[in-house]
Amino acid sequence: MSGKILVAGAGHGGLCAAIHLAKSGLDVTVFEKSSREGMGYDWSDFVDVSTFSCVGLDDPPCERELFYATAFFGPGKDVKLVKNHSKGRPCVAMERKEILCHLLDEAEKSGAKLIFNAQVKNALTNGDRVVGIEVAQNGNEEKFYGDLVIDAAGVYSPVRRSLPEKFGIQRDFEDFEIYTGYRALFQRKSNYGSSPRYSIYFYHCNRKGMDWVITDNDYVDVLVGNFGELSQKDIDEAIDDFRKDYDCLSDKIVRGGTICKIPVRKALDKFVCSGYAAVGDSAAMTEPLCGSGMTISMRAGKMLADALAETSNISDFDKALEKYEKEYFARIGKSRLFDDASKNFLLSVGAEKFDKMIKRKILTEKDFGGGKYTFKETLRRVWGFVRTPSILPDAIRFLIDVKKAK
Numbered sequence: 001m002s003g004k005i006l007v008a009g010a011g012h013g014g015l016c017a018a019i020h021l022a023k024s025g026l027d028v029t030v031f032e033k034s035s036r037e038g039m040g041y042d043w044s045d046f047v048d049v050s051t052f053s054c055v056g057l058d059d060p061p062c063e064r065e066l067f068y069a070t071a072f073f074g075p076g077k078d079v080k081l082v083k084n085h086s087k088g089r090p091c092v093a094m095e096r097k098e099i100l101c102h103l104l105d106e107a108e109k110s111g112a113k114l115i116f117n118a119q120v121k122n123a124l125t126n127g128d129r130v131v132g133i134e135v136a137q138n139g140n141e142e143k144f145y146g147d148l149v150i151d152a153a154g155v156y157s158p159v160r161r162s163l164p165e166k167f168g169i170q171r172d173f174e175d176f177e178i179y180t181g182y183r184a185l186f187q188r189k190s191n192y193g194s195s196p197r198y199s200i201y202f203y204h205c206n207r208k209g210m211d212w213v214i215t216d217n218d219y220v221d222v223l224v225g226n227f228g229e230l231s232q233k234d235i236d237e238a239i240d241d242f243r244k245d246y247d248c249l250s251d252k253i254v255r256g257g258t259i260c261k262i263p264v265r266k267a268l269d270k271f272v273c274s275g276y277a278a279v280g281d282s283a284a285m286t287e288p289l290c291g292s293g294m295t296i297s298m299r300a301g302k303m304l305a306d307a308l309a310e311t312s313n314i315s316d317f318d319k320a321l322e323k324y325e326k327e328y329f330a331r332i333g334k335s336r337l338f339d340d341a342s343k344n345f346l347l348s349v350g351a352e353k354f355d356k357m358i359k360r361k362i363l364t365e366k367d368f369g370g371g372k373y374t375f376k377e378t379l380r381r382v383w384g385f386v387r388t389p390s391i392l393p394d395a396i397r398f399l400i401d402v403k404k405a406k
């Protein structure tokens with residue numbers, strides 16, 4: 001097959017698509033604003049254990065640490081919900097930079113061209129079609145034209161944001177749909193280790209947010225984040241509060257210490273148009289309840305490449321893009337609509353009602369992917385609802401949202 005593909009941003013989804021498309025013989029160029037060494041965050045992240053095999057790639061040759069359980073806490077921190085991953089597929093932690101390095105190596109091996117320090121400025125359009133991108137490099141701006149632009153430039157993608165309104169693709173996300181997170185790895189002060197080692201805190205310090213602490217062998221890994229904006233005061237307050245529970249948490253940051261953004265919502269209703277397809281964070285392809293997006297982005301990248309590989313002709317690309325969009329919704333997007341409505345519900349109830357929901361077993365580890373409710377547990381949940389009439393308006397809105405999503 002012939003055709004020229006331009007990939008904006010060397011994100012996980014874009015690289016996965018680039019690898020498979022270059023293998024099918026297409027002329028693929030990836031434009032990345034960072035230098036090769038500067039890519040990725042300075043910490044390890046969690047992915048589904050089968051992420052790479054699912055998209056037809058070998059696992060990165062790096063250390064992997066399996067995680068079998070996660071604890072969840074409400075704002076009161078007095079009830080600990082433990083989700084056991086061993087019943088499903090465990091999560092594996094890998095260094096982010098090593099994952100990206102592996103994907104970049106694979107992309108080069110498959111014949112894709114990688115251009116670093118190249119900042120994509122905007123999409124180039126002609127009539128109803130995206131025909132290329134404008135790129136700033138070494139102080140010059142240059143126009144590149146191709147048969148398809150794959151937008152993998154993340155949450156604030158300038159490609160998506162520059163598309164004319166008539167293309168029907170949402171350009172910006174609402175503030176509360178973007179999780180702003182500060183993550184730092186602190187030196188350990190003592191041998192204290194929590195069990196399980198990975199703990200997630202909702203409404204910590206009464207913020208509309210989600211924080212975590214992971215007591216790693218070498219570090220104490222802290223994430224503080226809000227659905228919306230995050231101030232330095234929020235960060236300091238949360239870390240000070242964690243120090244009361246974790247005496248191993250020192251004040252010396254050894255890695256990370258940066259603020260990042262992730263879209264936490266359902267995928268965009270429309271993320272393809274003639275000559276354009278978005279993958280990953282640029283199309284809000286994440287888990288709405290926690291923001292994980294590497295596995296989903298890579299699966300979407302593979303789906304896009306497979307849909308294009310089925311066409312024998314460039315003139316059929318647009319049909320292949322429609323197929324990619326439909327398949328994404330059928331295989332991944334549809335099941336996240338409920339999670340998105342759940343996230344909006346949990347954010348709407350506020351810290352106090354959230355705490356009551358945990359204490360009255362309306363919310364349990366099963367709501368965070370920990371299995372199905374038994375009949376007895378369902379009855380206990382209904383009784384919890386009856387005892388907490390103040391959440392009824394939020395619950396009704398939630399049911400309406402779920403119905404709308406369907």
Ligand SMILES: Cc1cc2nc3c(=O)[nH]c(=O)nc-3n(C[C@H](O)[C@H](O)[C@H](O)COP(=O)(O)OP(=O)(O)OC[C@H]3O[C@@H](n4cnc5c(N)ncnc54)[C@H](O)[C@@H]3O)c2cc1C
Nearest residue numbers: 009011012013033045046120153154260280281292293294
């Ligand atoms: C603190 C934090 C922790 C996270 N933890 C996890 C986790 O444990 N597990 C998980 O699955 N997910 C996690 N995520 C989410 C995950 O990082 C994203 O969902 C995932 O990286 C999305 O991949 P992507 O393909 O969309 O590209 P991204 O990773 O968003 O990459 C986009 C790329 O495009 C480049 N780019 C941006 N703008 C331009 C431009 N104008 N021109 C050229 N290049 C550009 C960027 O430099 C970057 O390389 C976490 C995110 C954060 C912030």
